[in-house]
Amino acid sequence: MAQRLIIEAGRTERQYWRDLWRYRELFVFLAWRDLLIRYKQTAVGVAWALFRPLLTMFALLVVMKVGKLNTGGVPAALMLFAGILPWQFFSTALSESGLSLVNNSNLISKVYFPRLVVPASSVITSFVDFLIAAVFAALLLVWYRFLPPLNILCLPFFLLLTFGASFGAGLWIAALMVKYRDFRFIVPFVVQFGLYAAPVLYLTSGIPEKWRLFYSLNPVVGIIDGFRWCILGGQHVIYWPGFGASVVGVTLLVWSGLWYFRKMERTFADMI
Amino acid sequence: MSDAIITAENISKRYWLGHQASQGDGIRHLLETVLRNPAHWFQARREKRRRETEEFWALKDISFQIKAGDVVGIIGRNGAGKSTLLKILSRITEPTTGRIEIEGRVASLLEVGTGFHGDLSGRENIFLNGAILGMTKAEIKKKFDEIVAFSEIEKFLDTPVKRYSSGMFVRLAFAVAAHLEPEILIVDEVLAVGDAAFQKKCLGKMDEVARGGRTVLFVSHNMAVMRQLCNAGLLLDQGRVLQAGTIGEVVDSYLTVGVHTEGHWQRPQPMPDQPGIYFETVRILNQQGEPAGHLDCTDSFTVEIIARATETFNRGQIALRITNKENIIVLTSGHNDAAGKCLPVTPGRHRFRVTIPGNFLAPDIYYLQIAAQVPQVKLFDIIENTLSFCVEDTGSLRTIFHDERAGVIQPVLAWADEAGSEGKS
Numbered sequence: 001m002a003q004r005l006i007i008e009a010g011r012t013e014r015q016y017w018r019d020l021w022r023y024r025e026l027f028v029f030l031a032w033r034d035l036l037i038r039y040k041q042t043a044v045g046v047a048w049a050l051f052r053p054l055l056t057m058f059a060l061l062v063v064m065k066v067g068k069l070n071t072g073g074v075p076a077a078l079m080l081f082a083g084i085l086p087w088q089f090f091s092t093a094l095s096e097s098g099l100s101l102v103n104n105s106n107l108i109s110k111v112y113f114p115r116l117v118v119p120a121s122s123v124i125t126s127f128v129d130f131l132i133a134a135v136f137a138a139l140l141l142v143w144y145r146f147l148p149p150l151n152i153l154c155l156p157f158f159l160l161l162t163f164g165a166s167f168g169a170g171l172w173i174a175a176l177m178v179k180y181r182d183f184r185f186i187v188p189f190v191v192q193f194g195l196y197a198a199p200v201l202y203l204t205s206g207i208p209e210k211w212r213l214f215y216s217l218n219p220v221v222g223i224i225d226g227f228r229w230c231i232l233g234g235q236h237v238i239y240w241p242g243f244g245a246s247v248v249g250v251t252l253l254v255w256s257g258l259w260y261f262r263k264m265e266r267t268f269a270d271m272i
Numbered sequence: 273m274s275d276a277i278i279t280a281e282n283i284s285k286r287y288w289l290g291h292q293a294s295q296g297d298g299i300r301h302l303l304e305t306v307l308r309n310p311a312h313w314f315q316a317r318r319e320k321r322r323r324e325t326e327e328f329w330a331l332k333d334i335s336f337q338i339k340a341g342d343v344v345g346i347i348g349r350n351g352a353g354k355s356t357l358l359k360i361l362s363r364i365t366e367p368t369t370g371r372i373e374i375e376g377r378v379a380s381l382l383e384v385g386t387g388f389h390g391d392l393s394g395r396e397n398i399f400l401n402g403a404i405l406g407m408t409k410a411e412i413k414k415k416f417d418e419i420v421a422f423s424e425i426e427k428f429l430d431t432p433v434k435r436y437s438s439g440m441f442v443r444l445a446f447a448v449a450a451h452l453e454p455e456i457l458i459v460d461e462v463l464a465v466g467d468a469a470f471q472k473k474c475l476g477k478m479d480e481v482a483r484g485g486r487t488v489l490f491v492s493h494n495m496a497v498m499r500q501l502c503n504a505g506l507l508l509d510q511g512r513v514l515q516a517g518t519i520g521e522v523v524d525s526y527l528t529v530g531v532h533t534e535g536h537w538q539r540p541q542p543m544p545d546q547p548g549i550y551f552e553t554v555r556i557l558n559q560q561g562e563p564a565g566h567l568d569c570t571d572s573f574t575v576e577i578i579a580r581a582t583e584t585f586n587r588g589q590i591a592l593r594i595t596n597k598e599n600i601i602v603l604t605s606g607h608n609d610a611a612g613k614c615l616p617v618t619p620g621r622h623r624f625r626v627t628i629p630g631n632f633l634a635p636d637i638y639y640l641q642i643a644a645q646v647p648q649v650k651l652f653d654i655i656e657n658t659l660s661f662c663v664e665d666t667g668s669l670r671t672i673f674h675d676e677r678a679g680v681i682q683p684v685l686a687w688a689d690e691a692g693s694e695g696k697s
Contacts, residue, residue: 007363007372029403033389033396040391110386111404112363269365270287 016262020114030121034096035128049132053084060084060201072203072228072235075144081137082231083200083224086158088133090166090220091191093126097170098187102177105272115265116258119174123167137231149233158226161250165219168253171261178264178272199224204239213241219253222246276375277456277487278338278361283370285331285356285511330356332511334370338489338504340455343482345502345519346491347526352508354491355460358382361489362458376455376487379406383460385445390434394425394444397433401448415451422477423447443470450477456487475501495523496667527558527566527664536563537659543580548652549588549617549644552578556640556661559630565661569635569668569682573661577624579644579653581617587649588617590624593641594633602633602680606647634682635665 005015039045057080063069064076071079097119101108104118141148177183195201198220207215216222222243228236331353338344348354359365361372362380387404388397398419402412412419420426423444425436433441459478478501482488492498498505498519505522507515515525537554544550558564559571567573577590591606607624608615640659644652669677669684 005363005374005376005378007360007367007374009367009369009371025409026403029400033392033400036396037389037391104387106383107387107404109364110383111380113404113406266366269359 016114020116023113023117026113027117027121027124030117031124034122034125038125046132049129050136052129053081053088053133054136056084056088057081063201069201070203070206072205072232074146074232074234074236078140078144078146078232079203079228080200081140082228083198085130085133085137086162086223086227087195087198087200087220089126089130089162090223091194092129093123093163093166094169094173095187095191096126097122097167098173098177098183100170101174101268101272102181102184108272109269115268116171116261119170119261120167123163123170126166127163141231146232148231151230151233153230155227155230158223158230161219161226161246162223164250164254165223168250168255168257171257172253175261175264175268178268194220203228203236204242205235205237212239213245216242216245217249219246219249222249275339276337277340277342278336278372278374280337280361280372281335281370283331283334283357283360283367283372284329285353285360285365286368287328287330289326289328329511331360331367334508334511334513336506336513336516338487340375340487341485342504343488343490343502344504344506345498345522346489346506346508347495347498347522348508348514351510353511354508355382356511357508358458358460358489358491374456377406378456378458379452379454380458381405381449381452381460382458384442384449388433388441388445391432393432394423394429394436397444398448401445402451405449405452406454407452411453419447419451422450422473439470446470446474450474450481454486456489457481458489460491461493494665495526496665499523499666523666527564527568527666536565537655547582548650549579549581549585549590550653551642551644551655552580552621554578554640554642554655554659556659567661567663568630568666569633569663570630570666572627572630572632574625574627575640575642577622577626577642579622579624581619581622583619585617585646587614587646589614589645589647590617590622591643591645591647592626593643594628595639595641596636596680600680602638631684632681633663634677634680635663635668636680637662 039048042048044051057077060080061076064071064080100118100122101115107113107118108115173183173187197218204212204215204221204225216239223246225236225238225242226246229238334353334357346354346357356365358380359382360367361374362378362382364380364382385401387401389400392400398416399409399412402415403409407415420429423440423446425440425444428436428440433444436444475497478488478490482501488501490498490502502519505515505517505519506513507522507526515522536556537551539550539552543552553576555563555576556565556567557574557576558567559573561574564573575592577592579590581588589606589608591604593604594602596602605626607626638661640661641654641656642659643654645654646652669682
């Protein structure tokens, strides 16, 4: 089946979406590779996917106990873990996909494929970590004999929102990093600082009403709120204006991320 | 519909050069210059920005057609734009202007082992690399055994490739690439790796691919391989197509390109006033008598020296020395060698010519040193480090036999084999 390909200045990406479909297997392979090598030559292997959120939880638990922070009527461990789960997914996916292009620069400069495949597969790799941590979260619920409310059926929607947020932001950072390696230093800082800017350690209900909508402009806020609402229910209600802001924000992030990435994509091989 | 499988029209590619920040940048320097003279600083900055964004056309208005089933050798010196062209054809980078139409699936092999990951086993890397090169999982599965057999690494399939020897690594990488089956295959100088035996095997595979009716675009600096594999050629020079034609024609013209850069010397300043013998020009001429910097290893070539003597020098001598890349002196020769005695150099203009036989120098790059002197008494003029020439491998013994033939010269000697002659004296 001979197919015609036209390469033209500024219009190479005509067949882009068709190519993206043709390269779906590469997408799977890249994700699979990242999973395989992620925990190679580590002593505990894939258990790291569990240890990281767990250690974060213990550290924050200490802070919570000392600061006597509000947990919204559920055990502190549950309240924290429901926040850490999406946060860890978001932050890992963001940093991994942000670095993905630069880390695969040898591929970018030597082989053609739709570059979108690279950051997308990084998000998938982080998602596997998320799944492992989610299994642990389920065990934690069993341990505390805590039955999640029916809201939990909405969890896939919030998961999708997390996907969107990390993919959109990851696209921006990946494309920017090709030209400005500064982001290599900016991203870890954002992630570190973000843990406190996002409502992982505290509840959004504690934010003064007049600031709350503004605070919710951070799409992660709506996501974490949503996770708590789904898993814990009870006092953890959704702040609907904030939720709306999150949905709009994530949509915008994905859309603009795709736009910027595609715009820069044609120069990646020359600049990387 | 024409039978062209690739049609390229007016392809150009522009790069911006010199984005690197120059020395003396940094905050302290910046503050210093700004405080001293703001206007001057502003001007300098504009100047610098202009300098930093100097444009460079790697390809300029290239148009060509490639017919289905052709095996095209793309020839040119370093920097001629070969790699850029391959990158554009394989869609890694976009042309700045122009349009290309390609009928069929393209796979490109610009590097052996792209995407190989050291921590993954050979088996895993076959799948990963195959996918990167554009194969589907089903295709890789079907070819898996063939790939493993070709690479000769059965025993190490489950060893991480970072523990492989470099030879094994290259074998595996090439094996995957060799089993690609697109309509159009683009290959950049990848045969220059591996040991001689494996190279021979790769060449065989390439030949098989070419005979299978697929279109191949191939870059190599090995003219012998080009002649052997390709039927058509495309000669690039400084981003332009210099010639397109049969591979024979194109290789021949490549060998005579660049005449005025290497195989030629001309006195830059007027002759000195003092008495002596001084050179005017020196040229290297190929067997056809044309000036050339690149020579066919099977052909003879001539060094032509035009010199002027101010008066008679009874013991004057013009001498030539050929040195190879490793600075080993291959030979030294004087114009009076054959006479076996001193020959007087008479006043006026002289044209000296000396011919170096074909099948003599091994393919390599050589430097030519020429001196006008009275041996051990006075050196009038010397040309050093400016004349060089390249003896091209167009079918030397090394290529024919695929062996690592050592030695700075590579003559074809006449051997006698008198079978069953033992006991005879």
